[in-house]
Amino acid sequence: MLNSYSKEDKVLLAVDCIIFGFDNEELKILLIKRDFKPEKGKWSLMGGFLKQNETLDDSANRILHTLTGINNIYMEQLYGFSKIDRDPVERTISVAYYALINIEEHNEELIEKYSARWFNVKEAPKLIFDHDQMVNHAIRRLRYRTSNKPIGFELLPEKFTMRQLQKLYEAILDEELDKRNFINKINSLDILVKLKEKDMTSSRKGSYLYRFDKDKYDKKVEDGFTFKI
Amino acid sequence: MLNSYSKEDKVLLAVDCIIFGFDNEELKILLIKRDFKPEKGKWSLMGGFLKQNETLDDSANRILHTLTGINNIYMEQLYGFSKIDRDPVERTISVAYYALINIEEHNEELIEKYSARWFNVKEAPKLIFDHDQMVNHAIRRLRYRTSNKPIGFELLPEKFTMRQLQKLYEAILDEELDKRNFINKINSLDILVKLKEKDMTSSRKGSYLYRFDKDKYDKKVEDGFTFKI
DNA sequence: CCAAAAGTGTTTTGTGTACACCCATGT
DNA sequence: ACATGGGTGTACACAAAACACTTTTGG
Numbered sequence: 393m394l395n396s397y398s399k400e401d402k403v404l405l406a407v408d409c410i411i412f413g414f415d416n417e418e419l420k421i422l423l424i425k426r427d428f429k430p431e432k433g434k435w436s437l438m439g440g441f442l443k444q445n446e447t448l449d450d451s452a453n454r455i456l457h458t459l460t461g462i463n464n465i466y467m468e469q470l471y472g473f474s475k476i477d478r479d480p481v482e483r484t485i486s487v488a489y490y491a492l493i494n495i496e497e498h499n500e501e502l503i504e505k506y507s508a509r510w511f512n513v514k515e516a517p518k519l520i521f522d523h524d525q526m527v528n529h530a531i532r533r534l535r536y537r538t539s540n541k542p543i544g545f546e547l548l549p550e551k552f553t554m555r556q557l558q559k560l561y562e563a564i565l566d567e568e569l570d571k572r573n574f575i576n577k578i579n580s581l582d583i584l585v586k587l588k589e590k591d592m593t594s595s596r597k598g599s600y601l602y603r604f605d606k607d608k609y610d611k612k613v614e615d616g617f618t619f620k621i
Numbered sequence: 622m623l624n625s626y627s628k629e630d631k632v633l634l635a636v637d638c639i640i641f642g643f644d645n646e647e648l649k650i651l652l653i654k655r656d657f658k659p660e661k662g663k664w665s666l667m668g669g670f671l672k673q674n675e676t677l678d679d680s681a682n683r684i685l686h687t688l689t690g691i692n693n694i695y696m697e698q699l700y701g702f703s704k705i706d707r708d709p710v711e712r713t714i715s716v717a718y719y720a721l722i723n724i725e726e727h728n729e730e731l732i733e734k735y736s737a738r739w740f741n742v743k744e745a746p747k748l749i750f751d752h753d754q755m756v757n758h759a760i761r762r763l764r765y766r767t768s769n770k771p772i773g774f775e776l777l778p779e780k781f782t783m784r785q786l787q788k789l790y791e792a793i794l795d796e797e798l799d800k801r802n803f804i805n806k807i808n809s810l811d812i813l814v815k816l817k818e819k820d821m822t823s824s825r826k827g828s829y830l831y832r833f834d835k836d837k838y839d840k841k842v843e844d845g846f847t848f849k850i
Numbered sequence: 851c852c853a854a855a856a857g858t859g860t861t862t863t864g865t866g867t868a869c870a871c872c873c874a875t876g877t
Numbered sequence: 878a879c880a881t882g883g884g885t886g887t888a889c890a891c892a893a894a895a896c897a898c899t900t901t902t903g904g
Binding site: 851852853854855856857858859860861862863864865866867868869870871872873874875876877 | 878879880881882883884885886887888889890891892893894895896897898899900901902903904
């Protein structure tokens with residue numbers, strides 16, 4: 393009877409999450425201030441250890457929920473980090489995930505409980521272990537993914553203006569985009585619904601609100617459409 | 622004193638490798654026939670368990686060397702697979718890697734020792750566990766990567782003809798390409814050296830051999846060049 | 851002389867990029 | 878009336894795609 397690979401080494405497996413948000417101006421990441429050793433008081437990604445009865449996705453979901461109070465967050469597995477001494481306490485392999493949340497939805501109590509704070513990705517402090525490397529990896533992946541999949545909307549409220557969407561892409565890609573070209577491109581994709589409502593907070597004229605039409609997008613994909621910005 | 626995360630679960634961490642080769646006609650993968658339980662006699666990816674003193678890359682290199690006898694194989698980490706029951710023997714997380722080798726270089730003895738065989742990716746047998754999923758993942762990544770990095774050459778001998786290179790891209794992308802457009806594109810990249818030698822095996826006229834000029838490519842990249850096919 | 855693969859340019863089409871003015875409104 | 882951001886279309890440049898004939902040479 394074969395019921396274990398008993399002579400093989402077992403290791404600790406951690407999951408660390410790069411949580412992205414967008415405040416209408418800058419791309420941000422949510423970091424926590426460690427209140428435990430090692431590196432107590434330093435900034436870090438939110439993480440945790442994989443449990444025996446969880447998948448990596450389960451674990452990432454649990455960790456994300458713990459810090460934000462939100463379920464069903466958009467997330468994607470990034471990469472496995474395995475340098476021998478990456479965690480000075482004990483050999484730990486970490487699988488990094490990145491997640492996209494609507495920054496308005498986070499739970500203040502939890503943010504306080506974990507001494508968490510949103511940082512502009514360009515002004516984030518140095519992080520513990522190899523977490524900076526994880527963040528860089530996440531940004532690269534985010535740039536690629538948002539250019540080829542309509543996931544940017546995860547960072548916005550359900551209703552948003554064209555200007556917000558453009559600012560979002562500018563923040564992610566870290567480059568300025570031409571307003572007319574951007575709008576033409578988005579409109580040619582034909583996956584947004586223009587609402588009758590206007591957002592009046594940003595100008596006297598007001599700007600129309602849009603909504604991402606997921607059903608329409610899914611149908612177009614079935615017919616061979618590929619999102620590309 | 623803090624020297625272990627003692628109450629956390631530890632898990633077995635496997636590394637499984639999708640090994641690609643190219644025989645001038647088709648994209649192939651190297652599979653082994655398991656001579657151990659579970660699933661003895663079934664086809665599988667080559668794999669192994671991560672050891673305490675190895676990184677994931679180390680582990681993948683070791684596994685690749687074990688089967689092929691080759692060192693310094695081009696490889697890239699793909700994804701972590703973690704379904705609870707993916708391995709019926711014991712909870713095992715597997716990190717998949719894909720690797721590219723020149724199919725001529727493999728070691729016959731080792732191939733025999735592990736009952737390995739090259740399969741056309743389109744005609745591969747059903748594999749154990751979630752290995753089919755890993756292979757699909759690897760093919761998608763390979764398509765993306767070969768379109769954006771000059772790694773296809775890893776699958777060819779050092780000297781190769783334009784026809785071989787085109788066939789390689791056709792096999793990877795699983796679509797036919799126009800001969801003139803392909804050659805024009807490759808030439809415009811200006812990263813190959815045309816040799817004086819001809820390959821006389823494929824036609825009476827013979828076709829010129831080329832070599833990838835890595836130094837030239839690296840210099841061009843420094844100057845902002847980006848490979849794109 | 852013929853079969854088989856190698857080699858070679860031009861035209862058309864589509865996509866990306868650059869660019870400037872009027873509109874609506876609250877104060 | 879004016880300041881502020883919102884909204885709109887066209888021309889040009891470049892890259893991708895379509896496309897067919899000539900060359901070489903061993904048998």
